[in-house]
Amino acid sequence: MAGSVNKVILVGNLGRDPEVRRLGSGEPVVNLRIATSETWRDKQSGEKKERTEWHSVVIFNENLAKVAEQYLKKGSKIYIEGQLQTRKWQDQSGVEKYTTEIVLQRFRGELTILDSRGQGGSDEYGEGSGAMEDRSGGGSSFGRSSPMGGGAAPRQPAMAGGGGGGGRSSSTHLDDDIPF
Amino acid sequence: MAGSVNKVILVGNLGRDPEVRRLGSGEPVVNLRIATSETWRDKQSGEKKERTEWHSVVIFNENLAKVAEQYLKKGSKIYIEGQLQTRKWQDQSGVEKYTTEIVLQRFRGELTILDSRGQGGSDEYGEGSGAMEDRSGGGSSFGRSSPMGGGAAPRQPAMAGGGGGGGRSSSTHLDDDIPF
Amino acid sequence: MAGSVNKVILVGNLGRDPEVRRLGSGEPVVNLRIATSETWRDKQSGEKKERTEWHSVVIFNENLAKVAEQYLKKGSKIYIEGQLQTRKWQDQSGVEKYTTEIVLQRFRGELTILDSRGQGGSDEYGEGSGAMEDRSGGGSSFGRSSPMGGGAAPRQPAMAGGGGGGGRSSSTHLDDDIPF
Amino acid sequence: MAGSVNKVILVGNLGRDPEVRRLGSGEPVVNLRIATSETWRDKQSGEKKERTEWHSVVIFNENLAKVAEQYLKKGSKIYIEGQLQTRKWQDQSGVEKYTTEIVLQRFRGELTILDSRGQGGSDEYGEGSGAMEDRSGGGSSFGRSSPMGGGAAPRQPAMAGGGGGGGRSSSTHLDDDIPF
DNA sequence: TTTT
DNA sequence: TTTT
Numbered sequence: 246m247a248g249s250v251n252k253v254i255l256v257g258n259l260g261r262d263p264e265v266r267r268l269g270s271g272e273p274v275v276n277l278r279i280a281t282s283e284t285w286r287d288k289q290s291g292e293k294k295e296r297t298e299w300h301s302v303v304i305f306n307e308n309l310a311k312v313a314e315q316y317l318k319k320g321s322k323i324y325i326e327g328q329l330q331t332r333k334w335q336d337q338s339g340v341e342k343y344t345t346e347i348v349l350q351r352f353r354g355e356l357t358i359l360d361s362r363g364q365g366g367s368d369e370y371g372e373g374s375g376a377m378e379d380r381s382g383g384g385s386s387f388g389r390s391s392p393m394g395g396g397a398a399p400r401q402p403a404m405a406g407g408g409g410g411g412g413r414s415s416s417t418h419l420d421d422d423i424p425f
Numbered sequence: 426m427a428g429s430v431n432k433v434i435l436v437g438n439l440g441r442d443p444e445v446r447r448l449g450s451g452e453p454v455v456n457l458r459i460a461t462s463e464t465w466r467d468k469q470s471g472e473k474k475e476r477t478e479w480h481s482v483v484i485f486n487e488n489l490a491k492v493a494e495q496y497l498k499k500g501s502k503i504y505i506e507g508q509l510q511t512r513k514w515q516d517q518s519g520v521e522k523y524t525t526e527i528v529l530q531r532f533r534g535e536l537t538i539l540d541s542r543g544q545g546g547s548d549e550y551g552e553g554s555g556a557m558e559d560r561s562g563g564g565s566s567f568g569r570s571s572p573m574g575g576g577a578a579p580r581q582p583a584m585a586g587g588g589g590g591g592g593r594s595s596s597t598h599l600d601d602d603i604p605f
Numbered sequence: 606m607a608g609s610v611n612k613v614i615l616v617g618n619l620g621r622d623p624e625v626r627r628l629g630s631g632e633p634v635v636n637l638r639i640a641t642s643e644t645w646r647d648k649q650s651g652e653k654k655e656r657t658e659w660h661s662v663v664i665f666n667e668n669l670a671k672v673a674e675q676y677l678k679k680g681s682k683i684y685i686e687g688q689l690q691t692r693k694w695q696d697q698s699g700v701e702k703y704t705t706e707i708v709l710q711r712f713r714g715e716l717t718i719l720d721s722r723g724q725g726g727s728d729e730y731g732e733g734s735g736a737m738e739d740r741s742g743g744g745s746s747f748g749r750s751s752p753m754g755g756g757a758a759p760r761q762p763a764m765a766g767g768g769g770g771g772g773r774s775s776s777t778h779l780d781d782d783i784p785f
Numbered sequence: 786m787a788g789s790v791n792k793v794i795l796v797g798n799l800g801r802d803p804e805v806r807r808l809g810s811g812e813p814v815v816n817l818r819i820a821t822s823e824t825w826r827d828k829q830s831g832e833k834k835e836r837t838e839w840h841s842v843v844i845f846n847e848n849l850a851k852v853a854e855q856y857l858k859k860g861s862k863i864y865i866e867g868q869l870q871t872r873k874w875q876d877q878s879g880v881e882k883y884t885t886e887i888v889l890q891r892f893r894g895e896l897t898i899l900d901s902r903g904q905g906g907s908d909e910y911g912e913g914s915g916a917m918e919d920r921s922g923g924g925s926s927f928g929r930s931s932p933m934g935g936g937a938a939p940r941q942p943a944m945a946g947g948g949g950g951g952g953r954s955s956s957t958h959l960d961d962d963i964p965f
Numbered sequence: 966t967t968t969t
Numbered sequence: 970t971t972t973t
Contacts, residue, residue: 250504345511640966689795789968
């Protein structure tokens, strides 16, 4: 209809390692299972309660899929932004089912790793910069573009994210940030 | 798990009138069906394409449910914010199914009407009370609280949203804005 | 610091026509002034109150700048998504000042027109091309990419948004939707 | 104007300990200084670049202010949601200045702690629950309400967030979650 | 300066 | 089922 917005923002942890499948072109498509949860105390019983919600995420965005494949694992905490899509399918007995997923389309969506380097597992993904003192908690951010605001104006640090010609947004940032 | 965020933001149009059911307490619970869509031109064929996504919304937030019941109808354009929840149920033949909905829990979520009064249909949704005058042209916004930032500080226009004692956030704004 | 998110979401109306300046390359950079407001009733006095907040938006995203230049005017209602940036400058008397703006960087941010064609004023913003037909009643949405979720998978309607080679996300959608 | 939305979402780290001042009523109002940053590689020079943005946050929401006061410190990583407000003031020499802040009004906004218990400093804030295995990175979430979706319906885990009478949303969650 |  |  145009004039519409379809946005999901999650901060949660992966319930298992990313599942990667390949398109004919070799590009990865990654499925994530993310938990968010809430806790509260029941007013009646006084008991502590928790409700965990599980979300299925599908990453078609090529660069974010690569990031997910390389750096995420079970337990990783991430910020992710995508859109809601429901698809219909049939189970083995021919019963119609619907599945709703958070989809990061090509060139769209956001993914930011919120836990420390290697926190969720054994291997590091950064190359040891150690930048900001207040980064204690760490994490990495992978947008679909460079952080540039503009062109010539000195108000933005530089020109990037489209540099020469191609400029597929998220790949730019990815290429810059990650030691592939 | 805590440390998590589960947020959905939609701007779209209602595909049909709100469905209202009542809890034992008489409070309305409202179900909405909202469409968002995207259009693009197919690179191969050059054809115009459109994909519409349908979203099921459930409003338990009492005040927003009242707003929805009174002012929304088929075609209304709204901004809505809630959280994703998937629930399991069984159809008549006992087959397990899952439905994912955007839920506005008690005291949570946001709803803002974006189209003008009556724009979405033939009959007006305000019933002509002067109290609704400020909604006519541009939509109305129903948060869960007053627009106050703070307490005594003069930086905010005034104290509200909890005034004397109760202070259930969304009800406050609702009571103020809408002529129930 | 990486591992960070900086996002602003506004739905509001333009207080004046967009201001367009050109970079050396001829690309437009657009400044918008957007109002958001809240209304409530003062608990003490019973008076109706309103607080309007004015936001400065700068659009470096080339395609969204073109959309803004062509279709927005004083009074237009939009959804916009960008990031917060504060810059320092000196007024004519050398006093240091800071200005905080919502910036839509190159290839980033979102802009969706929420009011009908020409609703905000006297003249239409579409110039009658058939290409704009799908925007008329309900606003238009200009993301930075095609609405495709994926590549070959049939779950998404088609491949676009990067089709042949370039694939700068927002331009793609723009090229498709708007008759430049 | 109604029909508007004013929302800021940040994930970043505190540059210094929270600053707490008290209203006449004794309620805390907390100021935070939060850094978000982006990194990219300059296409021309090949150099790694980083741009850090500093944000001023003011928390009038009583419960979130208490959380901030008790659990945040320099280096803490948080998710925070508020609204943009610009206020005018005069410096000591009478020069007019403007400051834009992210404000969490009474009963509004969200705050979620994203780093592990005590990660940012020496003292723990949790009491040793050790809940979820995949929580490695930890964090705590403080909304303005209970996680309940509805009333009687069994689809939501329980009724809370307003229980008997008061029901100021964020306080409920806070009382439940934190060992004051 | 918008919008209601 | 909306909207364009």
